[in-house]
Amino acid sequence: MFAVEMRGIVKRFGDLVANDHINFELKQGEVHALLGENGAGKTTLMRILYGLYHADEGSIFVNGQQVSITSPKDAIALGIGMVSQHFTLVPPLTVAENVVLGYNPGIRLNPQQIQRRVAEAAERFGIEVKSDALVRHLSVGERQRVEILKALYRNARVLIMDEPTAVLVPQEVDILFETLLRLQREGLSVVFISHKLNEVMTICDRITVLRNGKNVGTVFKQDVSQSKLAQMMVGRETFGVTRQGERIQGEPVLRIENVSAVDNKGLPALKSVSLEVASGEILGIAGVSGNGQSELTHVLSGTMKPTSGKILVDGQDITGADPATITCAGVGRIPEDRHGGVVGELTVAENMTLETLDEYTQNGMLDRKRMLEYTNTLIEEFQIKARPTDRARTLSGGNMQKLILARTLARQPKVVLAAQPTRGLDVGATEYVRKKLLEQRERGAAVLLISEDLDEIMALSDRIAVIYEGKIVGILDAHEATPEKLGLLMTGAREVVSHA
Amino acid sequence: MLKFRIERAPSPVWMRPLLPLLAVLITFVVTSVFILLANANPLTAYYYYLTSPFTNRVSMIEILVKATPLILTGASVTIAFASGYWNIGAEGQLYAGALAAAWIGTVVGGWHPVLAILAMLLGGFLAGMVWASIPALLKVKLAVDEVVTTLLLNSVIVFIISALLNGPWRDPVSGWPQSPTIADSAVFPKLIPRSRLHLGFVVAVVMVLLIWFILSKTPLGLRMRASGLGQEAARFMGVNIQRTMLIAALLSGGIAGLAGVGEVAGIHFHLIDALSNGLGYTGIIAATLGGLNPFGAGVAAIFLGLLDTGAQSVSRSLGVPIFLGNVVQSTLLLVTLGVFMLQNYRIRRV
Numbered sequence: 004m005f006a007v008e009m010r011g012i013v014k015r016f017g018d019l020v021a022n023d024h025i026n027f028e029l030k031q032g033e034v035h036a037l038l039g040e041n042g043a044g045k046t047t048l049m050r051i052l053y054g055l056y057h058a059d060e061g062s063i064f065v066n067g068q069q070v071s072i073t074s075p076k077d078a079i080a081l082g083i084g085m086v087s088q089h090f091t092l093v094p095p096l097t098v099a100e101n102v103v104l105g106y107n108p109g110i111r112l113n114p115q116q117i118q119r120r121v122a123e124a125a126e127r128f129g130i131e132v133k134s135d136a137l138v139r140h141l142s143v144g145e146r147q148r149v150e151i152l153k154a155l156y157r158n159a160r161v162l163i164m165d166e167p168t169a170v171l172v173p174q175e176v177d178i179l180f181e182t183l184l185r186l187q188r189e190g191l192s193v194v195f196i197s198h199k200l201n202e203v204m205t206i207c208d209r210i211t212v213l214r215n216g217k218n219v220g221t222v223f224k225q226d227v228s229q230s231k232l233a234q235m236m237v238g239r240e241t242f243g244v245t246r247q248g249e250r251i252q253g254e255p256v257l258r259i260e261n262v263s264a265v266d267n268k269g270l271p272a273l274k275s276v277s278l279e280v281a282s283g284e285i286l287g288i289a290g291v292s293g294n295g296q297s298e299l300t301h302v303l304s305g306t307m308k309p310t311s312g313k314i315l316v317d318g319q320d321i322t323g324a325d326p327a328t329i330t331c332a333g334v335g336r337i338p339e340d341r342h343g344g345v346v347g348e349l350t351v352a353e354n355m356t357l358e359t360l361d362e363y364t365q366n367g368m369l370d371r372k373r374m375l376e377y378t379n380t381l382i383e384e385f386q387i388k389a390r391p392t393d394r395a396r397t398l399s400g401g402n403m404q405k406l407i408l409a410r411t412l413a414r415q416p417k418v419v420l421a422a423q424p425t426r427g428l429d430v431g432a433t434e435y436v437r438k439k440l441l442e443q444r445e446r447g448a449a450v451l452l453i454s455e456d457l458d459e460i461m462a463l464s465d466r467i468a469v470i471y472e473g474k475i476v477g478i479l480d481a482h483e484a485t486p487e488k489l490g491l492l493m494t495g496a497r498e499v500v501s502h503a
Numbered sequence: 504m505l506k507f508r509i510e511r512a513p514s515p516v517w518m519r520p521l522l523p524l525l526a527v528l529i530t531f532v533v534t535s536v537f538i539l540l541a542n543a544n545p546l547t548a549y550y551y552y553l554t555s556p557f558t559n560r561v562s563m564i565e566i567l568v569k570a571t572p573l574i575l576t577g578a579s580v581t582i583a584f585a586s587g588y589w590n591i592g593a594e595g596q597l598y599a600g601a602l603a604a605a606w607i608g609t610v611v612g613g614w615h616p617v618l619a620i621l622a623m624l625l626g627g628f629l630a631g632m633v634w635a636s637i638p639a640l641l642k643v644k645l646a647v648d649e650v651v652t653t654l655l656l657n658s659v660i661v662f663i664i665s666a667l668l669n670g671p672w673r674d675p676v677s678g679w680p681q682s683p684t685i686a687d688s689a690v691f692p693k694l695i696p697r698s699r700l701h702l703g704f705v706v707a708v709v710m711v712l713l714i715w716f717i718l719s720k721t722p723l724g725l726r727m728r729a730s731g732l733g734q735e736a737a738r739f740m741g742v743n744i745q746r747t748m749l750i751a752a753l754l755s756g757g758i759a760g761l762a763g764v765g766e767v768a769g770i771h772f773h774l775i776d777a778l779s780n781g782l783g784y785t786g787i788i789a790a791t792l793g794g795l796n797p798f799g800a801g802v803a804a805i806f807l808g809l810l811d812t813g814a815q816s817v818s819r820s821l822g823v824p825i826f827l828g829n830v831v832q833s834t835l836l837l838v839t840l841g842v843f844m845l846q847n848y849r850i851r852r853v
Binding site for chain 1: 721732735736738741743
């Protein structure tokens with residue numbers, strides 16, 4: 004008998020089949036990985052189990068009984084808990100209040116009592132978190148533990164973890180794994196959604212691989228290797244786009260001098276950041292999300308003004324300039340949020356030319372014919388699956404990113420600013436984007452790569468700068484950077500003297 | 504039992520053109536309650552609303568007369584909304600244009616009519632622009648919300664006009680709170696003899712063509728649509744949002760001002776404080792019903808003109824209050840907004 008069995012699950016979103024007759028079995032007391040690329044259907048399947056989505060076809064059995072789950076309430080009643088990527092906690096409330104929120108019988112709340120109960124539960128499950136602490140004071144790792152406690156407090160016997168390590172630094176990942184393994188020994192069944200092979204091999208007993216909404220196979224950990232799993236995930240050998248050859252010592256093109264900025268709440272987000280990027284090199288910025296990467300991207304893109312400092316491109320001061328000026332100065336920008344880089348309701352051709360509209364104007368009117376011709380050329384060159392007259396919002400994530408790449412790189416910018424360029428893309432598109440960035444390096448552009456994907460940073464960068472709490476806490480040469488060293492820097496453990 | 508659920512997903516394309524019709528239908532169902540309360544048969548009432556204006560030549564032309572200012576305010580609101588500038592102030596900008604026209608109309612006595620009329624149009628356009636520039640500058644310089652400022656300034660100009668008409672500007676001949684009658688040379692020529700249809704209708708059609716041309720054929724229009732459809736992305740792509748919005752706001756104000764000129768020079772021949780009575784707000788209905796498409800807004804304006812004309816004959820023949828017409832129009836706006844929300848949802852069976 005399985006803790007959870009899902010049979011023939013089908014879920015469609017319009018024309019897209021997110022889950023295509025998927026069978027999934029979770030044994031009592033196992034950690035079972037749901038492995039697959041972004042968009043393979045992992046989260047969709049688990050959202051169906053948790054009652055957030057409704058399957059179009061298929062049935063679900065919990066402990067051998069067929070069940071109908073129409074809302075998370077049903078799932079919780081069946082002992083299923085889910086910790087999603089985006090936490091559902093109320094920051095100004097205490098841990099205890101968050102844990103009992105929506106699960107408090109009656110209408111009266113007894114603060115001492117719930118605090119005691121939650122503290123007891125934390126103790127019993129071995130989850131290290133202070134029940135009277137305010138959630139807003141907690142680190143990301145601690146918040147995740149509160150989410151787990153919340154599920155266990157509701158008597159979860161099955162815990163779904165959706166990409167739990169995406170937001171954690173390596174040291175916090177270790178703590179998470181210890182917690183999960185201890186809970187597993189006590190009989191908890193865990194579904195571990197991930198696209199990271201090494202994690203899956205570390206923690207899981209069995210692995211189910213999804214690809215394009217289909218179950219490619221369920222295997223025991225001891226029967227497979229990482230490369231075999233990768234092959235199952237992508238249907239071919241793992242991608243190997245990495246930087247080749249030593250960096251050509253070029254002249255610094257982009258100079259960032261003591262730049263500070265505040266976030267949209269007015270709090271300091273960048274603290275005197277200084278960086279230089281030379282032509283023909285990729286400088287990677289590593290860091291846990293929310294440590295100033297967004298603000299750095301915005302300041303360099305012209306969508307946010309720095310409070311002090313200077314930004315120079317080839318000697319031209321672009322500090323606080325608007326996006327149009329920065330584009331003219333030779334900076335090609337790939338925004339961290341694709342949807343913030345294209346207007347979805349406008350056509351592909353309009354999005355392709357909006358930055359340089361003056362070149363497509365004749366006698367005060369738009370030269371639609373030239374806009375279409377130019378767009379067609381780029382569509383071919385960058386292998387974009389779209390027509391120039393399609394609305395941009397109808398494009399898939401990968402094609403939308405290619406649109407932005409085409410628009411940006413076709414102008415042969417001196418500086419390429421790439422923020423989270425592969426976030427949410429499948430392997431094929433990721434490979435393509437990385438190849439294009441390396442091409443820019445070969446061409447002699449100065450590439451600033453801001454990414455939360457450590458593997459990506461290490462695969463592409465000539466030098467790696469680590470950002471922590473708005474400060475650059477270290478710059479390492481690629482060959483001296485290890486995940487451990489970077490991980491320490493990313494948690495702000497100590498400042499490392501730069502050798503680069 | 505059948506269970507239904509609402510999902511956030513774009514509705515099928517074939518449904519889009521049906522949405523305005525659906526809005527009209529729902530409006531009729533909702534407002535039939537009020538017509539019943541007025542002791543009339545709703546079906547008869549709607550029959551009169553929609554058909555009585557077509558029964559004779561005078562009222563058929565009257566549809567276009569009523570539609571003329573609505574086409575202009577509809578165009579005014581369309582260009583503003585399409586650019587992401589929520590101008591609720593067409594009403595006030597219309598009054599600003601009317602104020603300018605009423606004044607210019609009294610000083611162009613000896614001029615050639617062509618010059619006099621051009622002066623009226625230009626003056627009204629500029630006055631609408633100037634009045635619109637106050638909230639527009641507050642928006643682009645200080646990020647003050649334009650919905651609030653444009654709306655509140657509507658009352659301000661009505662009170663200014665009221666003060667003028669009851670004080671220094673009171674017509675010395677009649678003694679009524681109205682401005683002196685404008686000179687003959689400033690009166691808009693009639694398009695059809697023995698009717699009230701005046702030059703303003705031509706101006707309105709030209710304005711619809713103008714904003715269609717700007718929005719779909721010029722780089723400025725593409726930038727306007729970009730800032731309306733995705734402001735953050737447009738800003739990222741180097742569109743100067745502030746400048747684009749300012750231009751849209753000023754054009755919008757100018758076109759609304761022309762509606763005021765038409766009402767003074769084509770219909771009333773002097774300024775009264777009840778000159779508009781909501782033409783600016785009805786322009787919002789026209790623009791929304793027309794899906795922010797200039798031609799759509801024009802067609803919607805004519806439909807609203809039909810309802811207006813129909814309201815008079817319904818009132819005459821069935822004895823229901825004439826303001827039921829306003830109730831129908833206002834309900835139509837609310838229902839239209841609701842129906843356009845539907846565009847982004849689908850109803851599915853669980």
